[in-house]
Amino acid sequence: MANLPYVKEYTDDCGIRRRYFRRKGFKGGPLPGPIGSPEFLEAYQAFMGGKPAPLAKGANGPGTFGGLIADYYRSVEYANLKPNSKTLYRYALEPLKEKHGHRPLSTMSRENLVRIIETIGARAPGMANLTRAVLQKMLKVAVARGQIRINPLADKVEAYKIGTHHTWTDSELAQFEARWPLGTRQRLAYALLFYTGQRGGDVVRMTRGDISEGRIKVVQEKTGTELKIKIHPDLARAIKAGPAKGLNLIGDEHGRPIKRAALSHLMRVAIRDAGLPARCVPHGLRKAMLRTMAEGGASAKRLAAVSGHKTTKELDRYTAAADQQTLADDGIASIPSRK
Structure with a gap:
């Protein structure tokens, strides 16, 4: 039984051995119970026949962690x-839900939940912070609805300290442009990210119909903010020279719409091929645009009109840094030569 084909085993975050059916071209999923048990064999035979396995008793049902998520x-x-x-x-x-959905709610103590978050944090601190925040909100709702008596994560759970995205330098921008000339999808994707200052999820939704009177209309997915952004001459050239298939300004090789993940993948490969360091990520182009505007004398309010920020608190850092550099340059220039 231990050598059954297509059975993959792993140890979950709580130290429990689990088994999954994995076969190319077939529906897969968890194999419940010990190897050779009736429920294990029933699920295995179902998967081998190309059918979904019967739901294990109690899995994701009332009183389970998966049921709470559902x-x-x-x-x-x-x-x-x-x-x-x-x-x-x-x-x-x-x-x-996949790993712990079968567990009774009584076993999802603060200790176990924190251990799950820390296990995720060991490999992906940002994902651990997201998991922590979502769990806290979900459990708060569960308490309000009377599904659980107390929120095990109500007391503070420390978040992981993670760095901010690197802001591309002028030399890094030039290096990318040198590698990817006008007319390539990579240059078009770069230009849309940089010259509009929008997030990847908003860039992939931009269509040719969104362009009117020299501006691109954007309704930000994250904030719902509606923006009309003037098309920079360099962006206009990138759009004119770039692939013109499909309605979306940036799509796949055939002009079909793409998701944010596909845009991120396109840019990651392009960044690597341009010889740029790993710190250069797509979101850093949004920050580079804000930096460039601030260095050109734009106020925080003008930056917000492009970026869609609701407040100027974060943007004040860009203008303060630009002002410091300008004032320092003026200050040094005011010192007379002693020769």
């Missing part, structure tokens, strides 16, 4: 989230 997806609180937030929440909760 109930949260049906809640008003979840329904009121913006589409982008819903995607992020599922990105955090679905792996937990």
Whole structure:
């Protein structure tokens, strides 16, 4: 039994040995119970026949952690989230549902939940912070609905300290442009990210129909903010020279719409091929645009009009840095020569 084909084993975050059916071209999933047990064999035979396995008794049902997650997806609180937030929440909760959905709620203590978060944090601190935040909100809703008595994560759980995205330098921008000339998808993607200052999720939704009177209309997915951004001459040249297939300004090789992940992959490969360091990531182009505007004398309010920030607190850092450099240059220039 131990050598059954297509059975993959792993140890979960709580030290429990688990088994999955994995076969190319076939539906896969968890194999419940010990190897050779009736429930294991029933699921295995179902998967081998190309059918979904019968739901294990109690799995993701009432009183389980998976059931709580499923109930949260049906809640008003979840329904009121913006589409982008819903995607992020599922990105955090679905792996937990798969690994721990069968567990009774009574076993999901603070100690166990913190251990799960820390296990994720060991390999991906940013994902651990997202998981922590989503769990806290979901459990708060569960308490309010009377599904659990107390929120095990109500007391503070420390977040991981993670760095901010690197702001591309002028030399790094020039290096990318030298590697990817006008007319390439890579240069078009770069130009859309840099000259509009928008997030990747908003860039992939830009269409030719969004262009009017020399501006691109954007409704930000994250904030819902509506912007009309003037098309910079360099961006106009990139759009004119770039691939013209499809309605979207940036699509796949055939002009079909792409998701944010596909844009990120396109840029990661292009950045690597341009010989740029790993610190150069697509989101850093948004920051580079803000830096460039601030160095050109734009106020924080003008930066916000392009970036869509609701407040200027974060943007004040860009203008302060630009002002410091300008004032320092003027100050040094005011010192008379002693020769």
